Amino acid sequence: MSPYAAAATAPISTAKNPVPITSAQLERVVVVESSRWLPSLLSDLRSLEVSGANVPGIGDFRVAPNTANNVRRLLTVISGASLPEPKLSPFSGGGIALSCSIGNSELTFTAYPDQNDFVFSRTNEDDELADEGILTLEQPRLASVITAFLAR
Numbered sequence: 001m002s003p004y005a006a007a008a009t010a011p012i013s014t015a016k017n018p019v020p021i022t023s024a025q026l027e028r029v030v031v032v033e034s035s036r037w038l039p040s041l042l043s044d045l046r047s048l049e050v051s052g053a054n055v056p057g058i059g060d061f062r063v064a065p066n067t068a069n070n071v072r073r074l075l076t077v078i079s080g081a082s083l084p085e086p087k088l089s090p091f092s093g094g095g096i097a098l099s100c101s102i103g104n105s106e107l108t109f110t111a112y113p114d115q116n117d118f119v120f121s122r123t124n125e126d127d128e129l130a131d132e133g134i135l136t137l138e139q140p141r142l143a144s145v146i147t148a149f150l151a152r
Helices: 038-051 065-078 141-151
Strands: 087-091 095-102 105-111 118-123 129-135
Touching: 038 065, 038 087, 065 095, 065 105, 065 141, 095 141, 105 141, 118 141, 129 141
Parallel strands: none
Antiparallel strands: 087 095, 095 105, 105 118, 118 129
16 A cells, blocks of 8 residues: 555546546545655554564564554544654554654554454543543544544
8 A cells, every 4th residue: 555545535637637537446645744754654564564573482573464454544544633653563463553642641543453443542641541442444533532632
């Protein structure tokens, strides 16, 4: 998946063809300027997926392909928000956590293998749990979780 594409369709217009063209094969373009961290984070995610290590006696830190794809979709959705650069943290079993910090506040989305939803948690400035739950990318609550985090 390109770091410049998301899963939604979008109209395209050209000077020769001013009428918008829509296609299920065309994808909405992500404006990288709003999230300069997106290309490098997608590259880091790909590296974890391809070359993550299975450390004997400690755990398998390879990110499962379906989990990486799910995180790519999340990154594309949240890239329009003015979030600080997220950090990726793989964990044994093929999952990965994506976390952003502002001061002592933190917003974390955790993706597990074979799951299309995300477990999230948001802490406040005192490092106390302010919100938690399970989200899908289609839920309107995702925007309100991000807004609450940015509002601190």
